Amino acid sequence: MSKVLQNLLYTESHEWLKVDGKLGRMGITDYAQEALTEIVNIDFVVDAGAVVKKGDAVAVLDSVKSSNEVYAPVSGKIVEINSGLKSALENINKDPYGSGWLVVIEITNPDETKQLLNAEQYTKLIQQ
Secondary structure, eight states, X not given: OOOOOTTOEEOTTSEEEEEETTEEXXXXXXXXXXXXXXXXXXXXXXXXXXXEOTTOEEEEEEESXXXXXXXXXXXXXXXXXXXXXXTOTHXXXXXXTTTTOOEEEEESOGGGGGGSBOHHHHHXXXXX
């Protein structure tokens, strides 16, 4: 069973967001990394300073199974990219909610977080 953390918000496309004031740290969920299996490459399609809209791709993850885009759960400015993943890709699989985070977004429209799923809603989604 995939791990779902209570203090995070989730998208239906299996990204998580941890909101801390105006900043949101995001990554892929435990469920997503299990479905992808071993991740073999990450390609960030945005740079720090880029402005993204909710739903824009921020990265492409290649696994032994497939290639998948990762989408911004909210609109904002990319303020940090986890460049350490290039040399420690396994962190996405081993610790998706910790050292496997992808980017930090400065949230420009906090109301968008209300459209995300809470832990209970996300758990129901992945159990369907």
